[in-house]
Amino acid sequence: MIVDTQYVRFDSLPLxxxxxxxxxxxxxxxxxxxxxxxxxxxxxxHAFSGxxxxxxxxxxxxxxxxxxxxxxxxxxxDTERYFxxxxxxxxxxxxxxxxxxxxxxxxxxxGLSFPVITISDMVRLQKKLVDHLGIERLLAVCGGSMGGMxxxxxxxxxxxxxxxxxxxxxxxxSSAQQIAFNEVGRQAIMADPxxxxxxxxxxxxxxxxxxxxxxxxxITFMSDESMRVKFGRxxxxxxxxxxxxxxxxxxxxxxxxRGSQFVNRFDAxxxxxxxxxxxxxxxxxxxxxxxEAFRNVRARFLVISFTSDWLYPSYQSLEIVNALRxxxxxxxxxxxxxxYGHDAFLVDIAEQxxxxxxxxxxxYRMVSST
Amino acid sequence: xxxxxxxxxxxxxxEILGRSDYAIISEWIEPGSRVLDLGCGDGELLAWLAExxxxxxxxxxxxxRKVQRAIARGVxxxxxxxxxxxxxxxDESFDYVILSQTLQETRRPLHVLREMLxxxxxxxxxxxxxxxxxxxxxxxxxxxxxxxxxxxxxxxESPNIHFLTIKDFQALAREQGWTVEREIFLSGRYSxxxxxxxxxxxxxxxxxK
Numbered sequence: 147m148i149v150d151t152q153y154v155r156f157d158s159l160p161l162x163x164x165x166x167x168x169x170x171x172x173x174x175x176x177x178x179x180x181x182x183x184x185x186x187x188x189x190x191x192h193a194f195s196g197x198x199x200x201x202x203x204x205x206x207x208x209x210x211x212x213x214x215x216x217x218x219x220x221x222x223x224d225t226e227r228y229f230x231x232x233x234x235x236x237x238x239x240x241x242x243x244x245x246x247x248x249x250x251x252x253x254x255x256x257g258l259s260f261p262v263i264t265i266s267d268m269v270r271l272q273k274k275l276v277d278h279l280g281i282e283r284l285l286a287v288c289g290g291s292m293g294g295m296x297x298x299x300x301x302x303x304x305x306x307x308x309x310x311x312x313x314x315x316x317x318x319x320s321s322a323q324q325i326a327f328n329e330v331g332r333q334a335i336m337a338d339p340x341x342x343x344x345x346x347x348x349x350x351x352x353x354x355x356x357x358x359x360x361x362x363x364x365i366t367f368m369s370d371e372s373m374r375v376k377f378g379r380x381x382x383x384x385x386x387x388x389x390x391x392x393x394x395x396x397x398x399x400x401x402x403x404r405g406s407q408f409v410n411r412f413d414a415x416x417x418x419x420x421x422x423x424x425x426x427x428x429x430x431x432x433x434x435x436x437x438e439a440f441r442n443v444r445a446r447f448l449v450i451s452f453t454s455d456w457l458y459p460s461y462q463s464l465e466i467v468n469a470l471r472x473x474x475x476x477x478x479x480x481x482x483x484x485x486y487g488h489d490a491f492l493v494d495i496a497e498q499x500x501x502x503x504x505x506x507x508x509x510y511r512m513v514s515s516t
Numbered sequence: 517x518x519x520x521x522x523x524x525x526x527x528x529x530x531e532i533l534g535r536s537d538y539a540i541i542s543e544w545i546e547p548g549s550r551v552l553d554l555g556c557g558d559g560e561l562l563a564w565l566a567e568x569x570x571x572x573x574x575x576x577x578x579x580x581r582k583v584q585r586a587i588a589r590g591v592x593x594x595x596x597x598x599x600x601x602x603x604x605x606x607d608e609s610f611d612y613v614i615l616s617q618t619l620q621e622t623r624r625p626l627h628v629l630r631e632m633l634x635x636x637x638x639x640x641x642x643x644x645x646x647x648x649x650x651x652x653x654x655x656x657x658x659x660x661x662x663x664x665x666x667x668x669x670x671x672x673e674s675p676n677i678h679f680l681t682i683k684d685f686q687a688l689a690r691e692q693g694w695t696v697e698r699e700i701f702l703s704g705r706y707s708x709x710x711x712x713x714x715x716x717x718x719x720x721x722x723x724x725k
Binding site for chain 1: 572574580583584585587588589590591592593594595596604605606609
């Protein structure tokens with residue numbers, strides 16, 4: 147399946163911070179075919195470092211999408227049955243307007259003049275895209291991690307449009323620990339002299355700071371066990387310690403590699419803006435009552451967490467599930483046994499696929515029979 | 517109030533999915549009602565009830581693998597423990613709350629029963645009868661912890677931690693002031709009332725507060 151990223155421009159987008167962005171570009175991809183009744187559309191919401199290219203092989207570079215193991219013919223999100231949409235988030239750096247985009251007022255990249263955005267701003271922009279595609283109801287909104295936050299926000303913000311929501315490995319409000327890791331990542335970027343107050347687009351970008359931020363991220367995405375299995379104490383291409391500060395261990399090599407790779411495809415300022423959006427995310431708007439937040443929600447839910455995910459622990463999923471149960475909403479919940487930590491929703495997909503496939507099929511039956 | 521209105525006071529009962537207790541449960545449940553099945557396994561009863569009686573089906577199950585199979589067949593199951601898993605449901609969220617062959621495995625059976633009658637208008641409880649003659653004989657004659665058709669486990673691997681007889685359950689219902697709306701006693705596919713506490717392998721009760 148060769149896919150093209152498409153683009154659409156919207157005149158303006160009002161933001162939670164009070165500012166208005168105009169214009170706003172959105173990069174998106176679609177897979178499968180929208181049926182005549184327009185009842186089979188599914189919106190996939192990517193996590194922090196994802197993009198619009200969720201499935202298939204990119205026509206430009208031939209690379210598979212970030213969730214290609216989940217989306218495609220015969221897969222969990224079966225593109226022979228469903229019409230699947232994925233767009234790059236607001237504030238991102240992969241085609242949708244973000245801090246690296248040109249500010250029309252100055253003709254230069256926004257940098258730090260880009261307004262601080264929120265998860266609900268992202269969703270408001272996705273709503274424009276869905277309207278643009280002529281879709282009135284989404285059979286499902288689904289995403290993991292930051293994508294799960296967007297799925298929750300969708301169900302709350304547009305209850306009449308969301309038939310079902312599948313938040314995976316996520317939370318209804320960022321915890322102190324999650325905010326703390328985000329802040330360390332931001333500080334690593336801002337401590338790099340090349341960051342230059344966010345103004346680096348015509349110069350050397352803050353590659354070292356961004357790489358360190360990504361290294362921290364990767365540690366939080368894995369589990370103690372997955373790191374033990376993957377690296378242990380194995381040395382990298384040597385028999386003995388080097389007695390210096392070059393790479394000794396496999397795990398160091400892996401983190402450095404991941405850090406340096408990330409720099410090629412991600413913008414440091416986007417890192418700041420997207421982590422800030424996650425930090426601000428609180429579905430209860432500070433009231434602390436998820437039951438109140440969910441009161442008008444109509445969607446049926448499938449909530450998934452993973453046993454070894456310590457970045458988004460299962461108790462956070464249970465908060466969501468229990469609030470929905472207190473409202474007697476239709477909610478299914480499973481904590482999938484996995485050793486892969488937070489990464490599980492991307493890599494450990496056999497059981498997740500089985501659950502989602504069945505959940506979607508039963509939801510689709512309900513929609514088709516009414 | 518007991519089983520007098522039941523058409524099947526004596527004789528053979530049907531089976532659903534190979535289980536006669538399921539057949540009775542499905543007969544008692546009103547079409548289109550809200551049903552919660554505790555310890556629902558892979559959701560086969562709930563899926564059957566949704567398909568054949570149009571119920572709104574929910575379940576609770578502790579085993580991850582079974583939860584996955586249940587969700588995969590379209591049943592909304594909560595992955596959790598029934599000893600505490602009912603807390604979040606508001607009062608009378610369901611018309612029926614089912615506990616089939618699991619009461620003897622719960623840590624706090626009385627708490628679970630009370631919770632069932634809080635979140636449900638009716639509770640349906642099916643359990644293996646520890647008063648069955650085979651259990652009594654096993655203990656009396658062999659002097660060993662009973663291993664029978666309904667209690668098939670050796671003592672060291674049994675999930676059963678609270679053993680009860682039909683008389684025990686009836687006494688508890690009286691004590692707690694619960695109304696037994698219906699009761700049926702099964703031995704294989706045969707149902708009867710005569711010497712039920714000695715002859716029945718499984719009892720199924722329909723209760724309300």
